[in-house]
Amino acid sequence: MAIDRADWHWDSAVKLYRETYGITGELTEEQEDEIWLLAGNHIGMFLHWIIENGFEGEEADPEHCEDVRRGRMTGAEFLMWDCDGKLWDEDIREDILPFAKKYYEKQFFSDYGECCGGDQPCYGFISGEEDYARLRERIDAAFEAFYEEDL
Secondary structure, three states: OEEEEHHHOHHHHHHHHHHHHOOOOOOOHHHHHHHHHHHHHHHHHHHHHHHHOOOEOOOOOHHHHHHHHOOOOOHHHHHHHHOOOEEEHHHEOOOOHHHHHHHHHHHHHHHHHHHOOOOOOOOOOOOOHHHHHHHHHHHHHHHHHHHHHOO
16 A cells, blocks of 8 residues: 555646746656656655665665665655655565554654755755754654554
């Protein structure tokens, strides 16, 4: 089952991109690639946390996961290139999935909005390391709280 997909956010991302850059005609392939990253940026931030903690699914490419951990690939790039823009249940280790689904559905977007992009609209930026560091603290705290409830 899909947790989130970049194509669910494409229309909003392309609309904002066109408005921001005054584009009315055809988009170039390079522009479309950038818009896909903008549409999947928030998903990629969560996926970055999953990979950083070794919680990725069994089918994940180990080299690309290491690239994400070392900062050579963003979570959004991993999402687009390795996951075809879709975050599925199987992209997350089965034992972590209950947390991931609950957090992503109930709290992630609030934390993402408070930690990333400043005053920029959701699809108007690609997150950097500072955004990720702030968001990681929130996800870590939610993860710890989730598993403390089970003790």
